[in-house]
Amino acid sequence: MREIMINHTPLETRVAVMEDHALAEVYFEREKEQGVVGNIYKGKVLKVLPGMESAFVDIGLEKASFLYVDDVLPDFSIYDEYDEDSGERPAPQTHGSKEKRPPIDQLIKEGQEILVQVSKGPIGTKGARITGHLSIPGRNLVFMPTMDSVGVSRQITDDSERGRLKEIVNRLRPHKSGFIIRTVAEGRQEDEFRSDINFLVSLWDNILDRYNQMSAPALVYHDLNITYRIIRDSLSRDVRRLVIDDQEEFQRIKGFLRDYLPRYSSIVEYHSRNVPLFDVFGIEEEIDRAMSHKVTLKSGGFLVIDQTEALTSIDVNTGRFVGKGSHEETIVKTNMEAVREIVYQLKLRNIGGIIIIDLIDMESAQNRQKVYQALKDELRHDRARSKILQISEIGLVEMTRKRDRENLSRLLSAPCPYCDGTGHIKSLTTIAFELFREIQRMRLASKKLGPLTINVHPDLADHLLGDEAEYLETLQTKLGQKLTIRSIETFHHEQFEIFEF
Numbered sequence: 099m100r101e102i103m104i105n106h107t108p109l110e111t112r113v114a115v116m117e118d119h120a121l122a123e124v125y126f127e128r129e130k131e132q133g134v135v136g137n138i139y140k141g142k143v144l145k146v147l148p149g150m151e152s153a154f155v156d157i158g159l160e161k162a163s164f165l166y167v168d169d170v171l172p173d174f175s176i177y178d179e180y181d182e183d184s185g186e187r188p189a190p191q192t193h194g195s196k197e198k199r200p201p202i203d204q205l206i207k208e209g210q211e212i213l214v215q216v217s218k219g220p221i222g223t224k225g226a227r228i229t230g231h232l233s234i235p236g237r238n239l240v241f242m243p244t245m246d247s248v249g250v251s252r253q254i255t256d257d258s259e260r261g262r263l264k265e266i267v268n269r270l271r272p273h274k275s276g277f278i279i280r281t282v283a284e285g286r287q288e289d290e291f292r293s294d295i296n297f298l299v300s301l302w303d304n305i306l307d308r309y310n311q312m313s314a315p316a317l318v319y320h321d322l323n324i325t326y327r328i329i330r331d332s333l334s335r336d337v338r339r340l341v342i343d344d345q346e347e348f349q350r351i352k353g354f355l356r357d358y359l360p361r362y363s364s365i366v367e368y369h370s371r372n373v374p375l376f377d378v379f380g381i382e383e384e385i386d387r388a389m390s391h392k393v394t395l396k397s398g399g400f401l402v403i404d405q406t407e408a409l410t411s412i413d414v415n416t417g418r419f420v421g422k423g424s425h426e427e428t429i430v431k432t433n434m435e436a437v438r439e440i441v442y443q444l445k446l447r448n449i450g451g452i453i454i455i456d457l458i459d460m461e462s463a464q465n466r467q468k469v470y471q472a473l474k475d476e477l478r479h480d481r482a483r484s485k486i487l488q489i490s491e492i493g494l495v496e497m498t499r500k501r502d503r504e505n506l507s508r509l510l511s512a513p514c515p516y517c518d519g520t521g522h523i524k525s526l527t528t529i530a531f532e533l534f535r536e537i538q539r540m541r542l543a544s545k546k547l548g549p550l551t552i553n554v555h556p557d558l559a560d561h562l563l564g565d566e567a568e569y570l571e572t573l574q575t576k577l578g579q580k581l582t583i584r585s586i587e588t589f590h591h592e593q594f595e596i597f598e599f
Contacts, residue, residue, distance in 0.1 A: 099338045104325055105375050106344035113328050114381045121384040121446065126509060127324035134159065134216045134226060136235075136321030138305060141228070142314040143210045148203045154225075155214060158315035161225035165214065167202040171230030171244055211314040213305075221504050234298055234305075234319075237330060237359070238283035238290055239267065241298035245276025253281040270295050282334045325351070333362050343369040388446045388506055395439055399432040403443065404521075405507055409452035412440055416458060426465065429458045433469045441476035450482070450501020457493040470495070516591055524592050526561040533562075533594050534573060540596065541577060551582045553595040559585040 101116040108129065115123040127133060139157035143165075146153045153170075154162040206212065218227035234241040248267050250260045263279045266288050271277055277295070301319075308318045322330060329351065333340070340362075342348045348368040355363040369375045376382040387393060393401040398418040404411045414436040416428065440455060455473075460466050466489045473495065477484050486497040513519035524532075533552065541547050554562065562570055562583055574581050 100332075100336050101338055102328060102332060102340045103375055103379060103381060104328075104340070104342040104344075104347070106325070106342060106347045111324050112376070113324055114376065114379070115328075115332065116379065116381075119379075121379075121381055124381070124385060124388075124446065124506070125324050125328070132323070133219055135219045136216065136327075137317060138213065138215045138232060138319035139228075140309050140312050140314045140316045140318050141212055141214050143206050143208050143212065146203050146206060146208055148201055151202050153202060153206060155212070155228060156315045157214065157216075157226070157228065158317065159220070159226060161220060163214070163216070163226040163228045164224070165206075165228050165230070167199065167205070169217070169229035169231060170202060170205045171212070213309050213318065219504065221501070221508075233278075234301060235280075235330060236294040236298045238280055238286055239294045239298065240278040240280060241295075241302060242276035242278065243302050246274050247276050249276075249278045251279060251281040251283075254279070254284050256284075259284060266291050267295075272299060275299070326354070329354070329359075333359065337362075337365065339365045339367055341367045341369050341375065343375040384446070385506075385510075388443065389510060393439060393443060395432070395435050397432060397435055399436065401436060401439060401443070403447075405449065405505070409454060410449050411454045411456065412443075413456045414440075414458050426461060429460055430465045430469065433457045433460065434472055437469060437473040438476055441473070441480060444499060445480055445482070447506045448482075448501060449505050450499045453497045453499060455495040455497070457489065457495060459493045460489075466493075526558055527565075529558055529592055529594070530562055530566050533558075533596075534569070536594075536596060537573065537577070537581075540598075544598075547577060547579055548598045549580045549582070550577075551584060551597045551599060553584045553586045553589065553597070555589040555591050555593060556585040556587060557591065558594065559583050 099118065100122075101119075103114040103116065105112040105114075110126065110128045112127075113125040114121055141155040141157040141163065144154045144156050144162055151167040153165045155165050157163050212230060213232070214228040214230055215232045216226045217229045220226050231242070231244050234243070248264050248271065250264055254260055254263070263283060263286075267277050267279060270288070270292055272295075283291070305319050312318065321327065325347065329340075340351070342351060345368060348366065352363060352366050355366060369378075371378065374382070376385075391403060393403065394417070395401070398416075400415050400417045402413040402415065404413075414433060416432050436457065437455075443449070444453070457469065460469070470486075470489045474486060477486065480499075482500045484497055484499040486495065489495050514521075517523050533554070537550065540550075552562075570581060570583075
């Protein structure tokens with residue numbers, strides 16, 4: 099059973115999806131940093147790169163967006179409105195195989211204006227990924243105006259139901275248009291699909307009107323905010339309740355459900371307790387845990403998760419867990435617990451790209467296979483696509499995971515101004531020796547050096563007057579001058595200044 103918890107304020111909305119009382123997913127949307135995935139723009143092609151089979155397009159965001167050749171729509175007549183006499187639009191075209199696909203510089207030109215949708219938001223230093231193949235989600239269907247086919251969610255497994263749904267949508271859809279039947283559509287009747295199709299086609303016509311009237315770069319269609327996207331995409335029979343802690347937003351959601359999804363209006367609850375919603379359900383604690391470098395396991399073992407620009411490494415350790423059986427049994431038990439927590443953290447943190455998992459070495463090939471299979475089983479419950487290689491003899495697992503949005507760490511944190519994101523700063527001893535070398539340089543550069551005043555961070559002052567006091571005394575004797583150490587609270591840990599008086 100699933101539950102949806104919404105913490106709403108005027109500046110930020112946080113949505114937590116709970117599965118069996120455990121936090122499964124968390125989404126953040128800030129008023130000044132609203133997401134762009136799903137938005138449709140009229141963009142202007144800035145540069146076409148034939149060697150990379152891609153182009154950069156200005157859609158009005160801070161960074162230029164990236165358009166790959168497979169995402170370029172080859173037939174731009176799709177932007178025309180329906181033929182009023184026939185009720186048809188031009189038939190969509192596809193590139194076909196890569197061998198037959200024309201080069202990107204034959205599909206679009208620099209300065210050309212095109213209609214695109216953001217498929218992947220900006221991540222780190224990269225701009226947004228965009229596509230010309232648009233998709234407009236509705237409650238039961240996703241409208242694909244540039245396609246000419248009907249697909250059914252893989253989560254609907256009953257063949258007869260798949261056939262029934264496909265037959266209804268094929269009969270109702272406009273000529274030369276595409277739809278994907280969503281998981282929540284299972285069991286729905288024809289009237290609901292007709293309503294969805296009419297709404298989506300009308301929305302598409304409005305998008306075309308705006309596209310033809312606006313100059314690039316321009317936002318043509320803004321997707322729903324995070325609250326209503328979750329309601330649209332996640333409300334299903336397995337959602338037991340939807341709880342929100344803001345009275346005004348509660349009333350708006352209640353009204354929205356009453357008008358459009360009346361069967362779910364009874365599951366909405368208003369959280370009026372004095373204790374914050376995310377504190378009551380332990381969500382705040384789980385978010386803090388997901389931001390941590392070290393994650394403890396129930397057995398006493400722990401994970402160390404390091405994220406870099408290129409890859410993420412996860413190290414598994416037994417910690418204080420010693421087990422009750424053999425050494426190998428203890429290791430296998432820790433690894434089995436670790437793979438469950440690893441997949442949970444990958445989903446919660448939304449970690450993508452290359453991932454290296456350093457499991458504890460197992461001597462038995464049978465045990466390695468057991469842990470590998472457990473990892474594969476856990477990944478089946480992850481909606482993000484992943485590829486995984488067998489565990490190596492030294493216990494390493496190599497895998498990749500698709501990421502479609504910024505991971506939690508980058509979303510909620512910034513590089514440390516001290517270490518610039520490296521995770522390390524110079525030790526006090528290292529800084530002290532640098533200070534001493536600088537004094538020696540001053541001594542060699544000046545024939546007569548006067549008394550020196552040294553401004554340092556309080557921690558370095560304590561170190562110099564404590565651990566390095568003996569050498570400081572020796573240095574004063576060698577210089578024949580007094581060295582005065584002054585503690586400055588506002589100094590950077592590695593900063594020091596030397597003044598001669």
